[in-house]
Amino acid sequence: MKLVILKERDQSTMNITACIHKLGLATLWRLPPESAHNLAVWALKSGLVPESKTQMQRKLAEGVFKTAELPGVGPLAHPICLAAGFDKNAETAQNLHKLGFSTAEYGTVTPQPQAGNMKPRLFRLKEQRALINRMGFNNSGINQFVRNVAAAKRRDKMKIGINVGKNKVTLQEKSVDDYLFCLDKTKSLADYFVANISSPNTQGLRDLGSQTFLSDLENGIDPEQLKKTYIKIDPDRPKQNFVKLIEMISKTNFAGIILSNTSATAYPEKGGLSGAPLMSTSNRSLEVAYEVHQGSMPTIASGGVLSGRDVLEKIMRGADAVQIYTAMVYRGAGVVDLLLEELWLAMRNAGFQSLAEARGALVRS
Numbered sequence: 001m002k003l004v005i006l007k008e009r010d011q012s013t014m015n016i017t018a019c020i021h022k023l024g025l026a027t028l029w030r031l032p033p034e035s036a037h038n039l040a041v042w043a044l045k046s047g048l049v050p051e052s053k054t055q056m057q058r059k060l061a062e063g064v065f066k067t068a069e070l071p072g073v074g075p076l077a078h079p080i081c082l083a084a085g086f087d088k089n090a091e092t093a094q095n096l097h098k099l100g101f102s103t104a105e106y107g108t109v110t111p112q113p114q115a116g117n118m119k120p121r122l123f124r125l126k127e128q129r130a131l132i133n134r135m136g137f138n139n140s141g142i143n144q145f146v147r148n149v150a151a152a153k154r155r156d157k158m159k160i161g162i163n164v165g166k167n168k169v170t171l172q173e174k175s176v177d178d179y180l181f182c183l184d185k186t187k188s189l190a191d192y193f194v195a196n197i198s199s200p201n202t203q204g205l206r207d208l209g210s211q212t213f214l215s216d217l218e219n220g221i222d223p224e225q226l227k228k229t230y231i232k233i234d235p236d237r238p239k240q241n242f243v244k245l246i247e248m249i250s251k252t253n254f255a256g257i258i259l260s261n262t263s264a265t266a267y268p269e270k271g272g273l274s275g276a277p278l279m280s281t282s283n284r285s286l287e288v289a290y291e292v293h294q295g296s297m298p299t300i301a302s303g304g305v306l307s308g309r310d311v312l313e314k315i316m317r318g319a320d321a322v323q324i325y326t327a328m329v330y331r332g333a334g335v336v337d338l339l340l341e342e343l344w345l346a347m348r349n350a351g352f353q354s355l356a357e358a359r360g361a362l363v364r365s
């Protein structure tokens with residue numbers, strides 16, 4: 001009897017939470033994109049978002065969604081993680097775990113505060129379930145970032161990553177200093193780290209996918225931190241150039257790769273394209289990377305995941321975990337629960353009992 005009452009209570013809490021998430025989503029969509037984003041960050045920062053409780057608790061406990069070992073974060077109970085860019089200043093570090101992500105990546109943060117590009121700089125392409133952004137690394141700088149992370153008492157509730165980049169005004173040949181500065185300042189504050197060399201909105205950033213930059217970065221980082229540092233790559237490189245980059249990274253001691261960032265576009269707005277239209281481009285880069293590393297390189301996929309079926313598609317192309325951003329804009333704060341339910345259905349339809357079985361199924365030779 002007690003159990004039934006408890007279960008009913010759990011169910012009604014879930015329903016209320018789902019209603020709040022739906023209401024929140026409807027409110028946010030009435031606002032211009034960047035105002036909606038700022039309001040969402042503020043709500044999370046203020047603790048106004050209810051804690052999500054997934055219906056997939058039993059499957060989680062059985063280890064159905066367990067990922068492979070990922071440097072810095074270990075095996076995760078499920079593969080759904082928050083991508084960089086949602087919280088560039090780590091303002092929500094106290095409460096973000098409430099959304100149920102396995103990991104959250106804060107940043108991109110740069111040494112000095114910078115305003116980013118002129119507004120408007122974030123656009124919804126509603127019919128395509130996509131976004132275009134040309135934010136340009138707007139952030140409060142590494143010192144404020146460190147204060148925010150350090151002040152968050154509940155950050156142990158979820159694994160966190162810190163994503164670093166360069167200031168716009170930093171000379172191209174001095175770029176590595178910006179990365180090393182931010183990495184050093186945050187050394188003890190996160191489970192894993194990311195060197196972002198792939199955003200399309202900072203001139204010259206993608207040129208950092210070079211032997212010189214990677215060697216300078218590798219040689220400059222603390223060896224323990226290096227093992228937990230991922231390189232985030234863009235999906236737009238010509239195949240030969242992309243293969244060369246993956247080969248270069250595979251010869252280093254970096255933790256692995258994040259594939260991919262947004263795709264550079266000029267239409268209907270200039271910036272980085274994310275969401276559904278990015279899925280195939282980004283998947284292609286996962287496939288090519290797998291051809292090179294044959295499953296040996298820890299890989300976090302990002303780009304175009306809107307459904308649980310999309311999560312499975314990435315895992316079947318060799319990803320260990322999956323990051324999302326645009327899906328949260330389109331599906332709301334309850335997105336992790338929705339994706340997990342859909343992922344379980346997609347796994348059942350494809351005949352997989354666990355994610356371990358699915359990993360690389362489409363690309364293994």
Ligand SMILES: Cc1cc2nc3c(=O)[nH]c(=O)nc-3n(C[C@H](O)[C@H](O)[C@H](O)COP(=O)(O)O)c2cc1C
Pocket residue numbers: 083084085086088107108122131133135137163196199232260261262274275276278302303304305323324325326327
């Ligand atoms: C508004 C916006 C800002 C972003 N800012 C960053 C950033 O600062 N650093 C970064 O590495 N990626 C950034 N991204 C890219 C996301 O982390 C992610 O890789 C990309 O959006 C693809 O995933 P999605 O299709 O699930 O959104 C940003 C994306 C969006 C939409």
